[in-house]
Amino acid sequence: MGYRKKNRHVGIVGVGETKFSSHREDVNQAEMIHEAVRQALDDANLTMDAVDCVVHGNMELFEMIHQPDLWHTLGSGSYGKEAFRLTTGGTTGGTLACSGDNLAASGMYDVVMAIGFEKLQEGHTTGGITNMADPLWARKLQSGALTDSTAVKLIEEFGADRARRAAMTYRIIMDKHACLNPNSHRAFGLEWDQMDELMETSPPLIGDLRLIHMCSQSDGACVVIFASEEKAREITDTPVWVRDHITVHREETLNLCNNYYPTDTTHRFAAEKLYERNGITDPLEYFDVFEMYDPSAWWGTDWLKEFFLLAGDAHLKLVEDKEIMIDGKMPINPSGGVIAANPIGATALVRVAEAAKQIRGDAGPHQIQKPVNHALASAFGGTMWTVLTMLEKELNW
């Protein structure tokens, strides 16, 4: 038996996001989470009484809190509720969305609240990420999430000038989107005529990866409320339906033995499987928006090829022709994406929340002007892991 029909459909009925910032010193973790919970409940016009189950996720060692959902009960509203805690690194937010879908579809819970958060100011993010590497084999080689292997790959493939320009074009587009999003942590107001200067002067981190290419470390929380079809229709006139999701991990030891991908990337593998089982033959045509977990401009540029199953330089052309801009053919990250804000445990859930808002049509200043019916959100984490979530405006598949 292959992939089966869902027990029942699930809709997103409320979303909440805090303002993302390098430091939220005005609130503690539980208070920061409470901001997003409050917003999501208000958005859905619900109180905690309606919520059956709360799912919480982040990385313990970023803030050095063991089982933080216990303390965060003060702000998460989980008191008296069923409560799960699921964490998978950078993909945590994607996993939370999967769990919201699974738990509400199961029939065990009608309304599920997923909470992703991180307060990276309170720890040492690069130290924390480095600490994920195997202490015997890899930790001394790990430099947090910083790597220039993708830059090397793109430069080998397309030449230094074209690759560097594409990555910087991607970066400026993301900044232009970030400037439209009031929640952005970083929105610089970069202009196109700064491109050459930025490629020279932005401080290099590793090889061709420069500071300007890389995501921030942010404080913030995101909450998404999922409900069964029946409940979703009661709660809101504009539920956003979760059509499908897929998680693909890969083992880390192969990474050590082989610096380049020995097979497909998890991004491509996940995308192929997801499209195949949902009958999507041309993802570039099908989707109206893609919220990508793009930790750096190099990765974002390169991964377009994987997620849309492209070949040759089609992904570079999408960037060069600015088709990924908010008014382009395939808008990528109208929110500004991960380079604009990266509270890691929340980041991937923000992608889902932003995709849902685009479908509802109430994203605010960064709303895509064309109708948005089909949205894709990705998560990235661990040792090259992928979670993809597909959202739909109409329940008609």
Add this chain to the structure above:
Amino acid sequence: MSRRVAICATAQIKNEPDIWYQRFQGMLFDCFESIVSQTGVTFDMETGIRNVVTCSDDVFDARTISDNGMTDVVGAHFRGEEKTAQDGINGIGYAMASILSGHDDIILLIGHCKESQPESRHMCTNLAFDPFYCRPLGLDFLNASAFQARAYMEASGITDEHLARVVVRSRQMAAKNPFARKNEMVTEEAVMKSPMISDPIRELHAYPVTDWAAGLLLCCEERVHEFTDNPVWVTGFGSCMDSYFLGDRDLTDNFALEKAAARAYRMAGITEPKNAFDVVELNDPYAYQLPMWAEGAGLVERGEAGRWIEKGGLEANHVNTSGGMLNGNPVMLGGLARALEAVHQLRGEAGDRQVEGAKRALAHGTTGAAGQHHAALILEK
């Protein structure tokens, strides 16, 4: 919910004080290989396992995203993996939902913890408290439990003698369990003379430092026959979170357990829990918790647990035939260990401690200080 979820196989290594000779990957791989060889399950994208639910803890592993160290040994290379970062029994609840949702047919659940690795497990659990008010006071899961133990003993009339009986019995039962941590047999007198580590909790009232790993294979009803002819059905799951500040809670009132159990009983259609179970596995890292949770789960009236112990209620109700967490399971896995014992009993594979004709079992898990979060799982033959 029309469909049911089954547990098709279990695997575990022996609970030991310090598995210095094996990394956690090796511990998990032993469980993994056992489940694959018992069931013949594959990781085929169409017919095999597409998702693995793991259970581990970043702080105890001293490793950010601790699940990235195990993706390969649990079979999640180009497959899904989702980590439960709380007692593994919640992973069973989550896996059950994932299967009932229709998203997955088969889920491998696998978890580990090496309590021997940190210099002090109490230093780890101190990190579970907020850094402003509680952490600087030195609260950890042991001394927080001591507050609860004192309050509960006052309220219920449970005495040092009752607790001594709980500890002695735990070790007697564990001696019959080949996977249990090997501990010395003790007398009630020795328990009552054991050093006070956090008044009123004595050294022998507290579970010893333990390393362990275990796994389960869960499957949808339609495909059970492919993997076993002796399935155990998961018929109920419920959990509940209590308040965080100890001072905000009535530490004796079993608020979270009562709610968690009521939810699981409702799902399983159980109205009278007192006589509903042939086997009961309660998660008791500290001895006082066994009678307290028995009250919370509705097996005994509130305040009656002392008399229940005196009258042989632990034996009559077949409570913790495994020896319980008190004999030694690591934190994060106490509830998972309870579920495994319940499965052994229902499958008739519990050896010298087998409860004849066991048809229905309650397994229970706790996460956090003094049982802030409870989960209850109903398993049936």
